[in-house]
Amino acid sequence: MSDLFLVGNGAGFSGDRVDAPIPVVRTLVKRGLPAAMFFECLAERTIALAQIEKRRDPEAGYEPMLERLLEPILVNCARAGIPILGNFGAANPVAAARCVARLARRLGIPDLRIGVVTGDDVSGSIDLDSLMPHEADAGLDMSSWALVSANAYIGAAPLAEALARGAQVVVAGRTSDPSLAIAPLMHHFGWAENDWNNLALGAACGHLLECGSQVTGGVFWDPGFKDIPDPANIGFPIAEVSRDGGLLVTKAEDTGGAVDLRSVKEQLLYELHDPAAYLTPDVTMDITGVTLAPAGADRVALSGVRGHARPDRLKVTACYEGSWLGEGEVSVAGPNSLARARATADVLLQRVKQRGLGRRARADLIGISAVHDSDDGALWRSYDGPEPPEIRIRLAVESASRDDADQAAREALAMLCCGTAGTSGARWRVTPRILTRSFLVPRAMVPTEVRVLEARSWN
C-alpha cells in the first residue's frame, strides 16, 4: 500500500459541467498512484424531484447525466484501478446501477464490478411524525403537505464495504457528501471507524472537493479582484492524502481555474457553521486549528484538522409537496423606467390579491433589487439611487393549486396590453414546490445493504 492516495472529484452538483471529469481522470492515470474518483450529485431537493420522476417511470429517478458523465472515463478508470463512487443513484440506486451496467457492457467491460448501497430511503420504515424536527426547521408547519421522500444521510462504512468487496463503481443514494471521499481513504489506509483524527482528515478532503470547481476557482472568480485563467475550462479538484495525515489540494492538469489560499479558505468555510463541530455521519470535524500553506503552483497544503466522536444520530431529510409556484416577468426600459417598474410591481401584487390567487406573493425589480431583497420589497421600495436603463419586473406567487399559480403567473403576461407604456418581454411559468424538513434518528433505525455484481449480472 502506498503512503499517498489521490482523490479526484468529477461533479459538485447535479447540473455540473459534464466534461469536467475527463481531465481529472487523465491526471490521475498519468500520476499512477492509488486513486479514487467521486461524484456529488444530490442537493437537498434533488432526491424529491428524482422520487417524482420515479413515480412516473420506475426505471428513472437517478442522476439524468449519469451515462454522459461516466462514458468518457469508465474504461480508463477500470483499467487503471480507480474506483468511482457517487450518490448519483438519487431515488433509484438500483436503476442507476443497471444504467452503469448497460454502459459497461456497451463499452466492452462486462466484468466491471458494480456495487449498490441502499437503506438511505426511510420513507416507508420510519414514522417521521413521532420524531422531533432538527432545530433549524422546528418552526415550520408542514401539516397540509404530502411526504414525497425521506432519506437518511448515511456514512462511509457501507461504501467502503462495497470497495472491500471489489466494487469498481459504487452507486449510492443519499450519503453525506464528505463520506464519498472518506470511504476510499478508509478502504485504502485501513482507518478504523473510530479513528477520529484520520476520519476528520477524510472529511476535510471530502468537504473541500465535494462542490467540484468551488475549490478551484468556481463561484470564486471576481474579475479585477480574484482573476483565474480560462474560467470556461476550470479544472476540477484532486486531493493528495498521505498516511501520516497530510492533505493537499490541487487540480487536474492542463485546465483553467486556480487553487490558492483564497479559494481553499472559501470552500473550507462553505456551508459550515461552528468551525469546531462540523457534523458528518462519520466524524465531527474541527477546523479551528487548521493552517494553510502554499505548496507550489495550484497546490495548497492543510494541516491541523482534528476529529471528535461522530454524532449518535443520523440526519434524515424529508421532502414534501403541496403547493405551486407561479412566476411571471416583464421588462421596461428607457426614460421613467423606475416609476413604470414600481407601478407595474404594485399592480401585479394588487391583481393577485384581488383575485385571491396566492397565499404569498412577492415582486422584484431586477436591476434595482431582487436577490438581496425581502418578500415585501423593502430595498426597492426605499431605493433612491439613479435610474438604470432597464428594469425587469418579476412576480412570484405561492398558490395552493396549479391553476391558481398559473393564473397568477399569467397576470404578468396580461401586462403586455394592460401594463404601463412600453411593457414588453413577458415570460411565465409554473413549478411544483418542494419543502424539506430535517430530523435526527438513531443509527439503528437506518440499516444499510450492499450488493456487488458484475455488469453482466445487473439486469
Place this chain on the structure above:
Amino acid sequence: MELIEVPLHAVAHSRAGDKGNRGNMSLMPYDPALYPLLAEQVTEARVLALFAHRGATRCMRYDLPLMHAFNFVIDDVLEGGVNGSLNLDGHGKSLSFRLLGLTVRVPPSAVARA
C-alpha cells in the same frame, strides 16, 4: 494614521452558503494584517443589521485567526430557505456580496495592496 472608508469588497472576499433557513458567510481579508481591524469593525450587530429587512434573528461570528478568516452564521435570513423562499436566490448565495458592500475604515495602503 488617516483611514479611508471603503466597501469590504475592496479589501476582503467572502462566500455564502445555506442550511435550511440559516445562512453562513465567510469573510477573509486579502491582507492578513487587516484581520484585527476587521475583527473590530465587522461586528455581529452590524452584520445582523444588514439582513434585518429579511427577518434575520441572530448573527454569530466565529473567528479563525490561524486562517485569518471569520465565519458569520445568520439565523432566519433565507425567508424559508431554498425550498420555502419566493426569492430568485433561495439559497442566498448572492448574500456574500451584500456583506461585501458593508463599509470599513482602513489605511489607504490596504486598498492598494488588495
